[in-house]
Structure formats: structure tokens, C-alpha cells
Amino acid sequence: MTTAITPSARPRLLSGVRTHFDKARDRWVLLAPERALELDAIAMHILAEVDGQTSLENVISALAAKFAAPREQIEQDVRAFFLSLEDRRLMEFV
Amino acid sequence: MNAVPQNTSPLLPIAMLAELTYRCPLACPYCSNPLSMSGRSSELPTEIWVDVFRQAAELGILHLHLSGGEPASRRDLEELVSAAGEHGLYSNLITSGVGLTEQRLGELKRRGLDHVQLSIQGVDHATADKFSGYKNSLARKLAVAEWVARLDIPLTLNAVMHRQNLDRLEDTIELAVQLGARRLEVATVQFHGWAEQNRGALMPTREQVRQAGEIVRAARERLRGILVIDYVPADYYARFPKACMGGWGATSMNVAPDGAVLPCHAAHTIPGLVFENVQERSLRDIWEASESFNAFRGNEWMQEPCRSCERKHVDFGGCRCQAMALAGDARATDPACSLSPLHLDLVAAAERDAASQETELVYRKLTSPA
Numbered sequence: 001m002t003t004a005i006t007p008s009a010r011p012r013l014l015s016g017v018r019t020h021f022d023k024a025r026d027r028w029v030l031l032a033p034e035r036a037l038e039l040d041a042i043a044m045h046i047l048a049e050v051d052g053q054t055s056l057e058n059v060i061s062a063l064a065a066k067f068a069a070p071r072e073q074i075e076q077d078v079r080a081f082f083l084s085l086e087d088r089r090l091m092e093f094v
Numbered sequence: 095m096n097a098v099p100q101n102t103s104p105l106l107p108i109a110m111l112a113e114l115t116y117r118c119p120l121a122c123p124y125c126s127n128p129l130s131m132s133g134r135s136s137e138l139p140t141e142i143w144v145d146v147f148r149q150a151a152e153l154g155i156l157h158l159h160l161s162g163g164e165p166a167s168r169r170d171l172e173e174l175v176s177a178a179g180e181h182g183l184y185s186n187l188i189t190s191g192v193g194l195t196e197q198r199l200g201e202l203k204r205r206g207l208d209h210v211q212l213s214i215q216g217v218d219h220a221t222a223d224k225f226s227g228y229k230n231s232l233a234r235k236l237a238v239a240e241w242v243a244r245l246d247i248p249l250t251l252n253a254v255m256h257r258q259n260l261d262r263l264e265d266t267i268e269l270a271v272q273l274g275a276r277r278l279e280v281a282t283v284q285f286h287g288w289a290e291q292n293r294g295a296l297m298p299t300r301e302q303v304r305q306a307g308e309i310v311r312a313a314r315e316r317l318r319g320i321l322v323i324d325y326v327p328a329d330y331y332a333r334f335p336k337a338c339m340g341g342w343g344a345t346s347m348n349v350a351p352d353g354a355v356l357p358c359h360a361a362h363t364i365p366g367l368v369f370e371n372v373q374e375r376s377l378r379d380i381w382e383a384s385e386s387f388n389a390f391r392g393n394e395w396m397q398e399p400c401r402s403c404e405r406k407h408v409d410f411g412g413c414r415c416q417a418m419a420l421a422g423d424a425r426a427t428d429p430a431c432s433l434s435p436l437h438l439d440l441v442a443a444a445e446r447d448a449a450s451q452e453t454e455l456v457y458r459k460l461t462s463p464a
Contacts, residue, residue: 014276016208016248020182024106024154031184033209033248033277034324036108036156089276089322 005056009093011082012052017090019047032090046081052094056082106154107381111161111348111359112143114174118164119192121227121457122215124254124289124296126359127163130461136352140170142373144177146349149377151181155347158183159211163351166193172201179206186211188252191238192228196245199238203245210242211250211279217265221258227457239273250277255306256296257448263306267313271321278321280310282328286360286415294452297444303328330444334405335412335428342390342414347381355380357387360415364389364424390414395425399433 005011017032019039028039030047039047045066049059060078064071085091116131138146147158158178165171166189178185186209187202199210214235215225222232242249251270255263263280270278282303283289283296298306310325317323329336339346339358348356354369355377361367367389370380381387389395393406400411411417412428420429421436429436 014248015246018208020156020184022154022156024152029156031156031208033186033211033250034157036184086319089319 005079005082005086005093007057008055010052010055011050011059011091011093013047013050013085014090014092019044030085030090032088035088035090037090042077043081046078050091056093105344107150107345107347108155109157109159109346110150110155111159111346112146113161113163113348113350113359114143114165114168114171115163115351116460117167118162118190118458119167119228120164120190120215120231121459122213122225122254122288123227123292123455123457124225124256124283124287125458126284126287126289127458128362129287129291132352133460137168138351138353138372140173142353143170143174146353146372146377147174147177147181147183149372150347151183153378153381156184157186159186159188161188164190164193166190166198172198172205175202175207176205184208189213189238190226190228190231191235192231194238194241196241199241199245199247203247207247209248209250210238211252212238212242213252213254214266214269215254216259217262217269221262224455225259236273239275243274248277249273249275250279251275252279252281254281254283255298256283257298257302258295258453260298260302260306263309264313267309267317267321267323271317276322277324279324279326280306281326282306284326285330286363286419288456288458290419291456293447294450295455297330297447297450298328299448300331300445303331329412329428329430330440332430333432335409335416335430337409338413338416338428341410343381343387344391344410347377355384355386357389358415361386363415364418390424397425397427400427403433 020029020031022029028044030037030039049062060071060075064074082091115137116127117133165187175185185207187207188211190213212235216222219232223229239249253266267278285293289296307327310323314323343357348359353372355372356369367386369386370384396406396411400406412431414424416430417426417428418424420440427434429440431437
């Protein structure tokens with residue numbers, strides 16, 4: 001069951017889930033079993049901070065600094081994105 | 095300057111089903127392979143498959159499904175998985191599990207195998223053996239699932255459901271969870287090919303189909319973040335047909351063991367269609383220009399009631415092969431659609447088959463020896 005993600009949890013893509021540059025369509029996608037999700041620029045920036053070591057709060061801090069954006073706004077986007085990946089069994093938190 | 099579309103070709107395929115061989119140790123009575131199929135002598139050699147994968151990646155294909163028959167029956171499976179990885183394709187091994195060892199799976203993973211889809215024919219030994227035509231098949235599959243988990247390869251369980259196992263759907267879902275599968279495909283049997291030979295033994299009842307829908311809905315909610323369930327409902331009892339293949343020649347290419355390229359695995363049942371071979375024509379050319387891939391693209395080919403129907407962009411008139419089989423015309427509305435003039439006949443036939451006491455099965459077999 002999906003539970004609320006704690007700030008210290010470290011997000012990582014599950015095995016068999018990877019980003020791929022889709023040359024024929026000139027876009028990035030997230031490849032997973034029976035799924036290919038188109039990744040927009042925001043999603044790519046978020047995933048760039050995901051390495052299995054960095055905690056959720058540090059992912060948010062890094063993005064807030066990078067884009068000089070309000071932390072609350074970033075947090076909302078990141079949580080929604082991560083939750084959608086977790087629901088689809090593409091991401092886990094350790 | 096006016097903005098022009100970046101891409102003038104209509105669509106690009108996203109997936110390829112590579113049927114490496116028709117050889118299979120199992121004999122499932124609902125196999126989607128053709129009724130007439132031959133063995134090893136007509137199979138493409140390694141180097142041609144490798145080149146097909148290169149062409150597939152260039153064409154825009156992302157997912158490569160290595161299937162059969164049993165793909166593990168190919169001794170060069172390791173080389174083929176390497177080739178898929180070299181070209182950036184996401185490789186999925188669709189397997190019965192027979193022919194795999196933990197060592198072989200480990201080697202496939204080292205060579206870049208991304209995902210394993212394991213079939214199960216039943217959750218108890220008697221049902222599993224009866225519907226696979228293979229002795230002690232369940233134990234074998236449970237072992238394979240354990241190896242896959244140990245190697246940290248994502249696992250999908252594929253369960254074809256029909257009248258004789260639908261009552262065990264809850265247990266099937268539970269087994270998927272226990273085995274650590276991330277995905278479960280609950281595929282209600284589709285009546286093409288071998289399944290068509292076994293309608294009386296396999297046709298689910300309307301009540302079973304209704305319950306299955308509820309069970310899947312509840313399980314999806316309960317197992318959110320644990321197990322993703324993809325569900326193929328029984329279209330005979332539905333109001334509208336399935337959007338078969340996401341439209342003809344719209345998303346996927348199917349390469350048969352001998353190199354023939356088809357828009358779907360049942361397309362050979364439509365008389366008059368000629369399928370080009372990868373040994374004679376490039377994959378791109380077949381995708382873009384072959385008669386077979388263009389036969390039912392778009393909606394110009396449609397007749398009434400599809401032609402003026404607002405759902406024609408939703409379900410594309412249903413399945414062309416089913417229209418051929420049941421209406422005798424591949425351009426007809428799929429009789430699974432409630433708007434088809436043949437729909438009531440279809441439902442009556444389904445209910446008759448569902449009420450049948452038939453339990454004997456016609457098993458899949460090769461026409462010529464392997």
C-alpha cells in the first residue's frame with residue numbers, strides 16, 4: 001500500500017526502469033515493463049537528482065536552488081511525480 | 095515560414111513482437127500461434143534477427159518482446175538479447191519458463207535482459223498441467239519466478255483466464271504478489287487460433303466475467319504500489335469492442351519465425367493479405383508502404399455502422415481478425431460491438447458455449463516436426 005513519503009526517504013528507480021533518448025521522436029522516455037512514459041523537461045530535471053542516495057528533501061532543495069523557485073511549489077511537483085511513479089511500480093523509496 | 099509537421103510518416107511503431115520460434119514444450123489449448131506452423135527448419139538465423147533488431151531501433155521501436163513458441167528453445171537467445179541491448183531496445187522475454195535455468199537467466203541479465211514475462215496456466219498443479227499440456231509445470235514456473243526475483247529482474251505474470259480457471263482469479267492475484275511480480279496480466283482468453291478450436295471448453299460465463307471485473311477493480315485499489323494489474327476483459331459480453339492493437343498498423347509489428355511481418359499475430363487469418371518478409375524488404379518499407387500494413391489504417395476502409403460512428407477514433411471498429419472470423423468480412427464492424435447487426439448472434443453463441451459441459455481440449459501442436 002502506498003504511504004506518505006517521508007522527507008528522509010531516498011527515491012530510486014526500480015530495476016528494469018531506465019531513461020532512454022527516443023531518437024526517432026526526439027524526446028526522452030522512461031522505459032519500463034510494457035510502459036514508455038514521455039518525460040518532459042521538468043521530469044528530466046527531477047530524475048537527474050534521483051540516484052538512490054539522495055533523500056527526497058535533498059532532491060527538493062537541489063531543484064529549488066537550481067531554479068530559484070519556492071520550495072513549496074517544487075515539493076508539490078516532485079511529490080506528485082514520485083507518487084505517480086510509485087503507483088505504477090517504477091520507483092521505490094529506501 | 096509556415097510551421098510544418100516534423101514528421102510526415104503517419105505513425106511510428108513502438109513495439110515489436112519477435113516470434114523467434116514456434117517450437118514450444120507446452121501445448122496450451124488457447125495458444126495465439128497459427129493452427130498451421132512449422133519447426134526449426136524455417137526459422138530465421140541469428141544474423142537476420144540481429145539485423146531486424148537494428149532496423150527496429152532505427153524505426154523508433156522501443157519495446158522488443160522476445161516470444162514464440164518458447165523463445166528459450168532458441169540456442170542463440172543469449173546473442174539475440176545482447177543485440178537488443180546494443181541497439182537500445184527494451185527487451186522482454188515472454189516465456190513459459192521451460193528451458194531456463196538460473197544460470198541461463200543470469201547470463202541473459204548480464205547481456206542486458208530488461209524484463210521477464212512468465213506465463214502461468216493455473217494456480218494448482220492439476221489445472222496448470224491440464225492447460226499447459228506439460229507435467230509438473232507449476233513447480234517449474236515457481237522456481238523460475240524465484241530465480242527472476244533473486245536476479246532482481248522485473249517480473250510480470252501472465253495469466254490467460256477462461257471458464258475453467260476464472261473462479262481462481264483471486265488466488266492468481268495472490269500468487270503474483272507472493273512471487274514478487276510487479277505486474278500481472280489478467281488476459282481473458284481471446285477466441286482466435288487454437289482458442290477458437292476450444293470455445294466450448296473455454297468460454298467464460300457472463301457471471302464469471304462480471305465478477306472478474308469486480309475482483310480486478312478491488313485488487314487494483316488494494317494493491318496500489320504493490321502490483322499493477324493489466325486486464326483484458328472478455329469482449330463478447332461488452333458493449334463496445336476492444337481497440338485492437340491501438341488500431342491497425344498503428345503501434346506494433348509482429349515478426350513470425352520465418353521473417354514474415356504482420357500487423358498482429360492473427361492477421362494471417364485474413365484472406366488476401368500478403369505479408370512481406372524481412373529477408374526481402376526493409377522493416378521501414380514494410381511499415382510505411384506494404385499493402386498489409388496499410389490495409390486497415392485510418393478509417394477510409396470502414397463501412398456502416400463504423401463509418402459514421404463517433405467511437406471510430408476510440409476503438410477503430412474493433413478487431414479486424416474477429417470481424418473476418420465472425421462476420422466473414424474484415425471490413426465489417428467487429429461483432430463484439432453492440433452496434434453490429436451480428437452482435438446478438440455472437441452473444442447467443444457465447445452463452446451457448448459458456449453453458450457447454452465440454453472439458454476436453456484440442457492441444458496446440460506443430461504441423462511439421464521440429
